[in-house]
Amino acid sequence: MKFRSCWLIFPLIGLSLTSCSQPKSSQEIxxxxxxxxxxxxxxxxxxxxxxxxxxxxxxxxxxxxxxxxxxxxxxxxxxxxxxxxxxxxxxxxxxxxxxxxxxKPAGENCPYPSLNLGDSDSVKQTDQIYISGFPDRVGSRKLVQQFVRGSVSGLDVLEQGYGISYDASTFGGMSGGPVLDTSGKVVAVHGKTDAQIVADLQSQQASLSEQQKATLQQAAARVAGGVQVNTFRWGIPIQTYLANQSWENQPLAKADYTKLEQLLAAGQWQAADGETANKMLEVAGRQKERWLDSENIYNFSCPDLRAMDRLWVKYSDGRFGFSVQKRIYQSLGGTKEYNSKEWKDFNEAIGWKQKGEKGKWLEYSQLTFNTQAPRAHLPVVTWGGGWGMVGVGGWGGWSGRNRAFFSRIETCRV
The missing domain is CATH 2.40.10.10 (Trypsin-like serine proteases)
Structure with a gap:
């Protein structure tokens, strides 16, 4: 980002004025x-x-x-x-x-200055950047705003909009802060580390491009064995934000998933499965009925499906989640249309059914609620006498509600 952008004004009297956006000192920024x-x-x-x-x-x-x-x-x-x-x-x-x-501020106008948005397309490797935010402070309740320096290490296209990586001493709590160029303009939104990106992408390998798979392998090597020293941080280019602002009219998740996150973080997988079922009933307004029909599922809140899925993926290191189940089902040839062989293969692959023609679907009590379970084994979701996807399909085979659920998670881009 070591550039100098200038513009010229040619008034009628024939004089010209030049204005240039020059790099600023780190203190000024x-x-x-x-x-x-x-x-x-x-x-x-x-x-x-x-x-x-x-x-x-x-x-x-x-x-x-x-x-x-x-x-x-x-x-x-x-x-x-x-x-x-x-x-x-x-x-x-x-x-x-x-x-x-x-x-909403007290007055009509926002009293806090908005940051100038820069041109992330002009960012190049080795460019100097700055990040501002509030890092965690162990043992202290007072959070102090920090301003750190780094340099761009790579440019790539990953899931969730990530596209700029950099080496900088960022810490938890700084996610969402601005990544600034040397003129003080925002070129990215600071997000995740290599370790977090790896956890997100490992469950999505089947849908990644060859370039994304290569990037994932490089990041995985840097965090192998849980070591997160010398890993890179990632940001979402500001141009990606500007090009996709139509989503700003979309609602966020309806429910509070604090308890679900706490259960998943503690590795209480069966309790988390029950909480997932309860939250789905809450979001759909079906607590009294204790089950969802196909119409409820086809109209289920996309932000809530994504919120629950991201928590499952995050705390299982990419092992569990609706999105993981969807990708395995699709990798076996599954579509919105029912196919008995594909449905059987899917249930066998994720451990809900014993293998073979005579293999039985497991009872809920026979499922494995730990990380030794097959990939995509959880969440199961159990309500009123049934379980599997949306409480209906584990031992009972295919149903309209299962079709509806796979259709919905595809529509919601889970």
Missing amino acids: AQAVANSIVLISYQNEGGHGTGFIVPGKTGVCTVLTARHVVEGRSLNLQTNDQKLYKTDSIQASPNLDLAVVTF
């Missing part, structure tokens, strides 16, 4: 962006993330951040002047790790 950085904390749990003010609608302040920072949580927003705000709205991209949060 840090001071310029400080009042635009927002601390995003959670009302019902510990942890936090970062966001930053961007241009938006009149009457609200608009905060751009990473989707995984806000999804499934109740938020508090704190600005640099230590004021706390409640969220006015939260919208998340269905397929990018991006989200927009708004809050």
Whole structure:
């Protein structure tokens, strides 16, 4: 990003003026962006993330951040002047790790400056970048905004919109912060580390391009054995955000998934499966009936399906989740149309059915609720006398609700 952009004005009197956007010192950039950085904390749990003010609608302040920072949580927003705000709205991209949060200031206009958005297409390897955010501080409740320096290590296209990697001393809590070029303009939204990218992509290898598979293998080698030293960080190019803003009118997940995340983080897989079933009933408004019909499933909230799936994928290191089940089913030739052989092969592959023509579908009590289970074995979801996908298909074979569920997770891009 060592560039100098200039423009010329030729007025009628024949004079010319030149204005150039020159690189700024790191101190100048840090001071310029400080009042635009927002601390995003959670009302019902510990942890936090970062966001930053961007241009938006009149009457609200608009905060751009990473989707995984806000999804499934109740938020508090704190600005640099230590004021706390409640969220006015939260919208998340269905397929990018991006989200927009708004809050209403006291006056008509947002009093916090929006950051200037740069040109991420001009970013090159070795370019210097800066990241601002709120890293975790072990043993301290006070969070201090940090401003760190790094350099671009690579440019690639990965899932969820990631496209710029860099070496920088970032820590948990800085996700969603701005990645800035040497003129102080935003070129990316800071997101995940190699280790997190690997966990996300390992369950999706069947659908990756050869280039993406190569990138995944390189990242996996860097984090082999759980060692995360000298790994790279990744950001979503700001041009990707600008080109995909139509999702800002889409709703975020309806339910709070704090408890589900806690159960998954603790490795309580069976309890997490039960919580997943309860949340699906809650989202569909079917707590009284205790089951979903095909219509409920075809119209099920896409943001909630994605929120639950991402938690399962994250805490199982890519082993469990609706998306993992979908990819295995499709790899066996499965489509929206029923095929008895494909459905049997799928159930055998994920361990819901004993292998062979005479093999039986397992009872719920016979399933394996630990990470030794076959890939895609969980979640199962059990309601009212049935289990499997949406509480109906484990031992009972195929049904309209199973077809509806596979169709919905495909439509929702889970």
